[in-house]
Amino acid sequence: xxxxxxKVLITGGTRGIGLATxxxxxxxxxxxxxxxxxxxxxxxxxxxxxxxHAFGFACHVGEATARQxxxxxxxxxMGGLDVLVNNAATNPHFGPLLKADAEHWQKIFEVNLMxxxxxxxxxxxxxxxxxxxxxxxxxxxxxxxxxxxxxxYSVFKAGLIMMTRVLAAELGPQNIRVNAVAPGFIKTDxxxxxxxxxxxxxxVLAATPLRRLGSPEEIATCICWLANPQNxxxxxxxxxxxxxxxx
Numbered sequence: 394x395x396x397x398x399x400k401v402l403i404t405g406g407t408r409g410i411g412l413a414t415x416x417x418x419x420x421x422x423x424x425x426x427x428x429x430x431x432x433x434x435x436x437x438x439x440x441x442x443x444x445x446h447a448f449g450f451a452c453h454v455g456e457a458t459a460r461q462x463x464x465x466x467x468x469x470x471m472g473g474l475d476v477l478v479n480n481a482a483t484n485p486h487f488g489p490l491l492k493a494d495a496e497h498w499q500k501i502f503e504v505n506l507m508x509x510x511x512x513x514x515x516x517x518x519x520x521x522x523x524x525x526x527x528x529x530x531x532x533x534x535x536x537x538x539x540x541x542x543x544x545x546y547s548v549f550k551a552g553l554i555m556m557t558r559v560l561a562a563e564l565g566p567q568n569i570r571v572n573a574v575a576p577g578f579i580k581t582d583x584x585x586x587x588x589x590x591x592x593x594x595x596x597v598l599a600a601t602p603l604r605r606l607g608s609p610e611e612i613a614t615c616i617c618w619l620a621n622p623q624n625x626x627x628x629x630x631x632x633x634x635x636x637x638x639x640x
Contacts, residue, residue: 410576411481427448
């Protein structure tokens with residue numbers, strides 16, 4: 394699998410799945426721009442990547458002005474765009490859905506759904522000019538199945554999955570592929586509330602046929618597979634990488 398020469402923008406790219414994805418693309422010859430809300434996290438990640446074709450900028454994807462600046466900076470740094478990976482996400486509420494307040498709903502909507510849509514919209518002209526255009530949205534098994542305490546997060550990940558399918562249909566005639574990856578429980582800081590608490594982890598492992606959590610690198614492999622120009626007939630797909638959790 395060769396990703397040589399692809400120009401890739403990854404949000405939420407300074408840790409976990411995003412950073413592993415940046416490393417995977419760079420290892421296969423791509424140029425990569427990573428983005429994260431805090432500039433110090435961007436600097437630290439760039440030091441970790443230590444690659445001449447790695448670029449990074451601060452961006453709160455929930456803010457329209459910040460999204461615009463990120464796209465402009467990324468296009469200037471790489472000279473174009475082939476792949477957009479909408480990975481940034483937040484989940485400030487864990488608990489019963491009816492106990493969430495309007496602020497929780499708004500924040501998750503702005504980052505998890507509107508952030509992905511807004512960036513896709515802004516990147517559309519550059520993607521349209523690419524011979525290998527691909528948008529990859531990082532969804533979740535929580536968008537496919539109900540998990541206790543993850544109500545709002547689930548609602549918007551389900552929305553992201555449907556947005557993926559709608560955009561795949563609408564952008565296919567422009568040769569822009571749109572797919573999603575739905576990870577299961579992955580050992581990242583984002584999911585620490587699950588894997589660091591035995592009472593939460595035990596039932597997750599019991600329900601997972603492989604009896605373990607996934608790694609960021611395993612999800613990065615799925616993302617790179619979807620971005621590969623040799624995989625040019627795949628669009629509108631949702632690839633689950635969950636150890637069998639949703640069986």
